[in-house]
Amino acid sequence: MERGWGEGGCRLLQEEGFSQIPTARPRRGRAKLPEMKLARCLQLACLCACALLPTCAADMFTSLLDVRQAIIVERKLIGHLRTYIDEEWDRLQDVRRFYGKVWRLHSELYGGPSDGLANPLLAFTLIKRLHADWLNVVYSHGARDNAQALRRSLEQEADKLPKAEDVRGAARGLMRLQDVYALHVSSLAAGRFRRASGSGRLADVYTSAVAAPLSGDDCFLVGKVAYDEEDYYHSVAWLQESVERFRSPGGGRSPENEGTLEDALDHLAFSHFKTGNVSRALSLSRELLHHDPLNRRVLRNVEKYEKLLVAGPPASPVRPAAKHVKTRDAYERLCQAAGPQAPTLKSAPLFCDYFTNGSPALTLLPAKREVLSLRPLVVLFHRFVTDDEAQRIKDLARTRLQRSVVASGEKQATVDYRISKSAWLKDSAHSVVGELDRRIAAVTGLNVTHPSGEYLQVVNYGIGGHYEAHFDHATSPSSPVFRLNTGNRVATFMIYLSSVEAGGSTAFIYGNFSVPVVKNSAIFWWNLHRNGSGDEDTLHAGCPVLIGDKWVANKWIHEYGQEFRHGCSLNPEE
Ligand SMILES: O=C(O)CCC(=O)C(=O)O
Ligand SMILES: [Fe+2]
Structure with missing residues (x-):
């Protein structure tokens, strides 16, 4: 829930002398004034209804449900x-x-x-x-x-109906998948999930049974979302796809379209200019003038591009610097290749066993324990829940899901680096919740009853849903984690309630391994050293879900209540 670095602010584009495309462009053949008013009223009515209803269409993109x-x-x-x-x-x-x-x-x-x-x-x-x-x-x-x-x-x-925020969130989800899984944009737009390999050849990351290609207008919208956020790296790639599709036979105007070839050319030209490729900005603007010869803004830009044009190789767009993930390269490498990486395998004496933890509850049916990593210590419990239990937990959470938040100072906030919805389940919600608490207590040997353990947090991820690198324990004394007055989160027990077809692994950045989503299994790790300080090795992330509907349940266990179960030590290494 805690992050060690803040979010960057946003900046308005002011480009000396060049005319950017006006932002509020009227949509062709749609929403005349009275209808616009009606649509606004409907949106307001929806906002009021949303305040009253537990589940509403708000933030649709944040949960596949x-x-x-x-x-x-x-x-x-x-x-x-x-x-x-x-x-x-x-x-x-x-x-x-x-x-x-x-x-x-x-x-x-x-x-x-x-x-x-x-x-x-x-x-x-x-x-x-x-x-x-x-x-x-x-x-x-x-x-x-x-x-x-x-x-x-x-x-x-x-x-x-989805809101503008949903379109933006869904488009951002696609761009996230493009980045984290190094997906080839043309293939993605053609409905295929492929990555360029070292030799430049394209390799399938996931083969889907049905290809769902995007139209020129679909690509335009993704590019436009990037463009509006001044992210010209992504806008260039997606608007290029849009232009190609709009130019192709049959790719032109349709009643359902938001944009046209001219719109795509206009935005692509300016994106190229912004990334330093003036010659491409010029040729695209000239193409645009063929369709719209009297466009004064574009005529002015062409004049200016011509003056600016210098010989030499054009610059290529650079991916925007990561705002949140300092450890982006490691994170993406781990997301792309789920499982332990070579160095961990060689050095660690890892093992699996049937584990009773001295608990009578586990004598007849021991837990199937697999130690995945020693530093940080991460243990996987195979088949920790049954299909029926997983289903029951998801069903209980369904009507209670709300946009997930993270600790932000003393408060909690929604952020782009955590895209999911979550629900808190008390053990009074159903006997299955209490049963899971008892099982978690047996395998961990810890006191997990509230407030020594938080209620069960059930999470459902959305389009490209993820949770970038973070610690589960609080890193600041003002964190809401301390509101329970039971100390910090000493350990995490996380259950995978679903499988996914691709992506969505849990990556331990400094541990150099990632855990693939295996339905019904659970992972456990200590967040704090025995002296109470946070273990930085536990920095972890939920990789974006590429294909599938990912559900997990978190049980966060606090320090107080464990005095006779988990000893303390002054040794910072323990
Ligand atoms: O979904 C995952 O794999 C990780 C989730 C997580 O770290 C969290 O919810 O705190
Ligand atoms: Fe976490």
């Missing part, structure tokens, strides 16, 4: 769109019938060899048509009624 709810919403919308299409289809069939009738009259009777108007019936119907029929067709309420019904059905789901 909430993303699953979005599937239900979209399924409903598909039904409403089907009805709309059917109704509109019938309406257009009627319009077509009217068109056919009038067209036939003109080609066969009015324009024919005999004078059609000589027939008073034809003269009458012409007068009537022009007085009423045409107006009824042209000013029909059918189209409006159908569109209104469709809008109403969307508005009914308003409180369950």
